[in-house]
Amino acid sequence: MESTIPLSFDRIAARKAVQAERRRSMLIDLGVTLATIIAALLMGFIVIALLGKDPFLAYEALLTGPITRLGRTGRWLELATNLILVGLGVSIAFRARQFSLGGQGQMVAGAIVAALIAIYVPLPPLLGVLIPIAAAMVTGFLLGLLPGVMKAYLRANEIVSTLMLNAIVLRLYDYVLTFHLKPEGSATTRSLPVQPTAQLPTFYELFGVDLGRFNLGVILVVLGAIGVWLLLERTPFGFAIRAIGANEQFARYGGIDTRRVIMLAFAAGGAVSALAGVHLLLGVHRRLFLDFVGNIGWDGITVALLARNNPLLVPLSGLFYAYLLVGGDRVEQQAQVGSELVQVIQAVIILLITAQVLGDWIRARRARTQAEG
Template identity: 50%
Template sequence: MSTIRKILAIRAVREFLRIFLAVFAALVLGFLITLAVSKQPIEAYKAFLLGPVSRFNRFGDWIEESITLILLGLAVSLAFRAKQFSLGQDGQMLMGALVSGSIALFVPLPFLLRVPLALLAAMLVGFIWGYIPGYLKAHLDANEIVSTLMLNTIALKIYDYFLIFWIKPPGAGYNASDFFPVEGKLPTFLPALPFIADLQKRFADHTNITIMLYLMIIAIVVAFFLMFRTPFGYELRTVGANIKFARYGGIDTKKTIILVFAVSGIFAGLAGAHLAMGIHTKLIANITVGLGFEGIVVAIMARNNPLFVPIAGLAYGYLRAGADVMERASDVSREMVLVIQAIIILLVTAERILPMVQQVITARRQAAAGAAEMTEGENNVV
């Protein structure tokens, strides 16, 4: 008993337990919904829960999606950790995809220069698209939720405009670019070594898992060091904990806020490059569809800690990939995962739920103890 108490007293364990319980509760609710609406609920839910690992290409879908989600999760974590509610990842992603895709298509450089240039440009444009709402917030106290959402729509319109009027091949009946030339595509993550040639071919044929996997790992490490091992990270966390204290402590809060938005944008821009050069290998209309707020749920599940973002990203990517499989295999639509997502956010962020549960448990225990005492007392009387 006491060891269990001791383990529960560790904050990280409690946090983990709370998130685990929230996800579990959301999944149970999801199952209840499936039960209510589906003719073959068991089949549907099985497809949902096991789908991503049932086939090789689905496994690939899961990992590809998770890379995007993890990059977005890092972007949101940095902003939310500083209590800056930037919802601009969608726009930053679109701009990143547009710029990197254009470079991949049109800049006549060899592979070794073209891909790094495209990635850097995506990060830069993400930085700029984050700098704008950051500046508006820091210097004009403009509500960042409104400004980032407006910038998302503006980015979408800019993306559509360039795609339709400049990038799409003339005369094409659909709104998409040509496929990128080989110099502009991200290569498969496994190098072409003789002893793994078979495996490499399999991954290359069935999945789009690219070297972005390694860049993602670097991004996680960078985000972690940035947040916990640099003066900027200290300032970011102080602004998030108490902005007045940060100001009195001599931190240039305006500069910090602007940088938080902009640095967060770098990661989202990279996610856009992943969409364009890794997953689709061409620019398509609505390239970010359905990804807009997904970074938020990842960051919330990871409690805005870059080290936990990959776990949350993989877990949530799994749910999303599972929902896709479920939609194809049954009569339940994939939007159910949005409902599950909302429930996870609510349950994880509701500060009072765990204390309330604890209260109920102690109250029960006390009531039971009280009842036991009562019966003891009665026995004595008798």
């Protein structure tokens, strides 16, 4: 319809005004986020000083740690890859205001299924990587579908269902690893390595640059961020997700099949989160062992939140968060201040960012001054 009727100048001007307003709103969000981060870092600085430790030494380690040695840079980028992939997956359901906390389970499930193929099935190059990736995505999709169906059609609380699925998957993982994947007579609980053709090559293997375990899985980040952005911003499905996130009842009155969209938002998120598991398997560790994923599932949620569920900002927030994590480890070695303090700083940042009041307050003030002027 729109393309056949020429836009009047009024409408073009109106659209420009809306876009300008949206940009301003984003700038305010960005400003508040940066101010929050600086405030939290300052708080940490004061705490370290009060403890009688050298805050300058600690902050030098925190802020330069990840870039002063190539190995640490690699660790930073590798960790960011994981966090960004989970963050992207989580952001899809979050955009529809569905609190899917299932990223952890989806990662692990994706990793198990991918491992069964990558360890035991010899495949030609390229296919050896692509088939485990596809298998992990399907697994994540199905694992996301389950809480999606429960929430959309039965109104079952998604927080509890996803937490339960996480717990179930983690124990199944332990079971499969301990009783089936662990080779007979092996002393440590770990699987065989994946087939050589299933490995995502590291940058060291490719170019001789020693960036630790940082590997070609980073391509998944680029594709994932663009893909999720296209999905959310340029497809009817994405429009429906955003409409539901803005106002579910209104979306339903507008003719959107909200239940189907909610269900699929969970599933799509699961498919993307599972990529992090497959990246860990094929690129980073190349085998399974106990406590394979650590805290990545929860950290990924934080990363999505910091980016306000904007898929183009998730890579930035993932890089930032991973930087703090790697820097935190460095602080511990250098300044005898526990990396836990960095964790506390992270928590304070999240807590302050969740407080909507500040951004809303600035916006309201602006609206008021504009109305007066």
